[in-house]
């Protein structure tokens with residue numbers, strides 16, 4: 001069959017892939033949103049994702065259960081988040097430096113553990129993955145069905161978490177307190193909020209989300225582990241938070257755009273179009289650099305982002 | 313007589329190298345306004361922050377209505393009925409009034425339904441004369457209104473004891489009067505109120521009792537009506553001080569600093585200064601009065617080119633300095649004493665000696681670029697002696713100096729450079745009367761030596777005491793320039809609030 005680049009089939013498959021690839025990006029970005037809204041820039045999510053990926057891979061492989069794998073990823077994410085928040089909040093080391101060093105450390109640990117685990121085993125092992133769940137009726141709608149309603153439980157859960165974050169951050173007292181900590185920690189503290197508790201909690205949430213996102217890559221997209229499995233997706237999530245103006249709904253949109261850019265690159269290779277795939281491969285990273293360099297603007301950025309708070 | 317509402321006994325608080333509170337006894341009653349007075353570094357804020365749970369005391373006892381209470385966090389203090397308005401307002405700029413007020417309160421469950429809170433805020437506003445719209449966003453409110461929000465925040469939490477740390481520093485005289493009326497009303501309703509201030513006339517006019525601290529100890533606690541300004545000043549400083557400076561009448565000299573049609577924007581790219589024209593003459597103090605945030609700090613920064621000038625011109629004795637570097641301003645003998653002494657004016661981690669040569673390093677270095685310690689020390693010692701800086705040890709770290717002594721160093725550093733003109737911003741903010749007296753004297757003696765001085769201050773008394781002419785800035789514009797002889801607190805105060813006194817239009821002179 002001759003496939004036309006501009007056919008509906010191309011679009012449907014491209015959009016479905018966009019949604020699929022946006023899932024883990026959105027999950028980790030949502031966690032980062034909590035952390036940044038409380039005033040902590042957690043760059044360590046890149047490394048945390050990798051640790052989440054290796055942990056979930058090993059647990060899923062050894063136990064044979066994808067659910068245990070997911071829990072392993074989340075658990076290691078919480079541990080990493082606890083360590084990082086201790087460095088950011090109690091030690092008050094530079095958030096950027098700690099994050100970057102942690103990412104390098106995580107890369108070393110993950111590849112070492114992976115090699116250790118594979119000793120005496122022939123070739124990389126594939127683990128059981130989450131299966132796509134077609135939602136009855138909805139998935140049969142032409143075009144929209146396959147794009148939106150034939151995904152894994154992880155994607156549906158992530159979409160649900162967008163609404164949860166929107167509600168928690170902007171409709172609850174807890175969210176108000178959380179945002180106050182990120183805007184003006186001294187004011188929050190004098191109003192009776194424990195700034196350091198709040199920040200610990202938010203960084204640990206971002207760690208858990210990053211760990212889960214790493215597990216997502218293994219358990220819903222690849223079924224294996226490799227050192228390059230994360231490949232900057234944690235950094236892309238930082239950009240998504242900026243493009244999303246620190247709002248979960250807009251972040252979802254931004255994640256879709258990044259997912260689409262990534263999917264385009266895949267589709268183009270698939271459809272053998274005569275364009276260098278590297279061009280599209282680099283697209284998400286170029287967007288990330290633009291976002292990080294402040295070209296996108298800082299409207300809504302929490303005022304105390306990256307400013308440590310010391311109670312006198 | 314009933315027992316006091318709050319009583320603090322034998323409070324001790326040590327910081328590395330200082331005893332900030334040394335066996336302090338302090339009591340406040342319901343229904344009274346209690347003033348807390350003391351020199352810079354006497355330990356007033358430390359005591360208040362202990363009561364509000366921000367510092368932990370080393371020893372001592374706090375009781376409320378006769379019952380001992382343990383206060384470890386602000387939350388504990390709030391529960392005990394204590395509320396505090398900090399000198400720097402503790403408000404989230406991008407939140408609305410109602411959001412700021414309910415912040416950190418755990419009543420009303422987890423959902424953020426603010427309808428009931430709005431109602432209560434409206435009620436409280438009405439009963440206490442604290443007018444503010446609950447849905448306004450803080451960053452759009454003037455300082456006076458922000459302070460009302462702070463007070464509402466305390467009342468909303470049902471605070472019985474209200475502590476205000478230097479609440480009048482940023483208000484117009486009219487706003488101050490309104491604040492005092494609110495405080496009186498609250499006291500009559502049975503609240504206990506503590507106000508920390510350096511302004512003696514305010515203490516005399518509003519307080520019922522005064523506690524005076526010196527060097528971490530309480531030296532006296534007395535009824536206001538049995539005392540006088542002079543007595544208070546003497547108790548506080550330990551010697552006589554007079555806040556009456558005499559300003560000789562002298563003719564204005566030739567123009568030195570010319571500012572024409574200056575336009576400057578603020579950090580958020582909003583217009584901050586819109587078309588200011590000022591000519592500063594030799595031998596005069598031109599006071600620039602205005603409530604904080606009306607463009608005066610942007611103006612000062614632009615004059616030194618520490619902030620980009622959008623359009624207009626700054627000329628110093630016929631040299632155009634408009635877009636020239638701050639170093640060139642120095643070379644052309646324009647000196648700057650910034651409002652933010654601790655972040656802009658000095659390097660807190662360096663010694664006095666190192667701070668006093670800032671900007672003139674070249675003069676204290678050998679031809680190989682090495683610093684000449686002997687020369688530096690000689691110069692620093694001279695400065696410290698001439699301006700009576702305490703301690704007089706030139707190796708003492710600038711960050712540990714009290715506000716007054718740090719200011720003497722910043723002012724001294726510029727004076728020793730012998731400039732032609734000064735831009736001096738909020739020179740006595742937060743200083744005690746002893747230090748204020750010293751700074752005022754230095755400024756006037758520079759004027760008498762023929763220097764041109766632009767004195768930017770939100771403190772009306774300072775403006776009226778020192779200035780030969782008074783310009784009032786409001787929303788980035790000059791409302792008018794008044795000769796000292798024609799100025800009164802009321803007239804300038806109204807202009808600071810953006811009102812031109814209609815009976816007599818101010819004379820505008822350039």
Ligand SMILES: Nc1ncnc2c1ncn2[C@@H]1O[C@H](COP(=O)(O)OP(=O)(O)OP(=O)(O)O)[C@@H](O)[C@H]1O
Pocket residue numbers: 312327328330331332350351352353354355356357358359712715742744
């Ligand atoms: N966090 C701190 N660490 C170390 N020393 C401190 C600290 N806070 C205050 N001090 C010292 O304690 C003493 C009392 O300071 P405090 O701020 O209570 O004085 P104050 O009476 O409020 O002065 P001011 O009128 O200048 O506000 C000073 O010597 C000060 O340097």
Ligand SMILES: [Mg+2]
Pocket residue numbers: 356357358
């Ligand atoms: Mg103080």
